[in-house]
Amino acid sequence: MARGGVFCLEGQWHRDLNERGSVLPTLELLERLGKIRFIHRDAATPDELHFFLDRWLLKQYADYRVGFFAMHGEPSRLCLTDWHSVDLDDVADRMAGRCEGKRLYFGSCSVLRASDATLKDFLAVTGAALVCGYTRKVDWVESAAFETVLLDVLANGHRHNAAELRMDSAHWAPLASYLGFRVIYANGRAWRPSGRARVPAQPAAR
Known part of the structure; x- marks a missing residue:
């Protein structure tokens, strides 16, 4: 079986x-x-963000169905550097109607603390299958450990809720809960892990 593309x-x-x-x-x-x-x-x-998004959404890269945005963040906003940031609405407009079947992961602090309405609009505009990420500040090492499992599931899981099923397991749910991980699906359903967080607080933020 071909490995999933990220x-x-x-x-x-x-x-x-x-x-x-x-x-x-x-x-x-x-x-x-x-x-x-x-x-x-x-x-x-x-401009660089827009350029590479346009390239990724070309037909020749269709099998790279997971979009991973690795950057600092705030609710509803991606921070590329200390000086440059973009709103989720701007990202959605750039990808409008071109993300059918894509799974979008924001590996960024607090971006998924956006309102449900904002995230549902983002999915409606882009056509993506789901968007997931964190609602709080996250530690670099902890989120990296989480991503070794999450990216595999997003890239290779046949069901759109594969990440939800894996991250709600007894092993991963406490970390997912601690990181404030959530998923919003194109049908409007929202998911958060059921496990109780048991990881020490005060992380170094992404």
């Missing part, structure tokens, strides 16, 4: 050019384990 756009996390933090090692690990194929690009400005 298209990742990563913001520029650090002011210091010597810093090397990136989601790339997580993607490379999953690729080496035979779980996924991936394309990874950096985006520091809205």
Whole structure:
């Protein structure tokens, strides 16, 4: 069976050019384990974000059905750098009607703390199957551990609710709950994990 494809756009996390933090090692690990194929690009400005979104949504990349937005975030907003950010509405308008069957993951602090109405509108405009991410600030290492499972399930699960089923397991639900993970589906249904969080607080934020 062909490995699922993940298209990742990563913001520029650090002011210091010597810093090397990136989601790339997580993607490379999953690729080496035979779980996924991936394309990874950096985006520091809205123009760069728009350029790579347009490229990803070309027919030739149709089998990269998972969109992974790895960047800082705020409710309803993606922060590419300390100086550049984009609203979810702007991202939706750029991808309007071109995301049929896509599963969109915002690996960013608090983006999914947007209202249900905002996220449902985002799905209606883009045509994506689901959007998922975090409602709170998340720790880099904890979210990276979570992503090793989540990206595999999003890329390879045949059912749209595959991530929900996996992340509501006894093993992963406490971490999913602690991270404030949630999923909104195109049919309007919303899901949060049922497990009780048991992880220490005060993370270093994405």
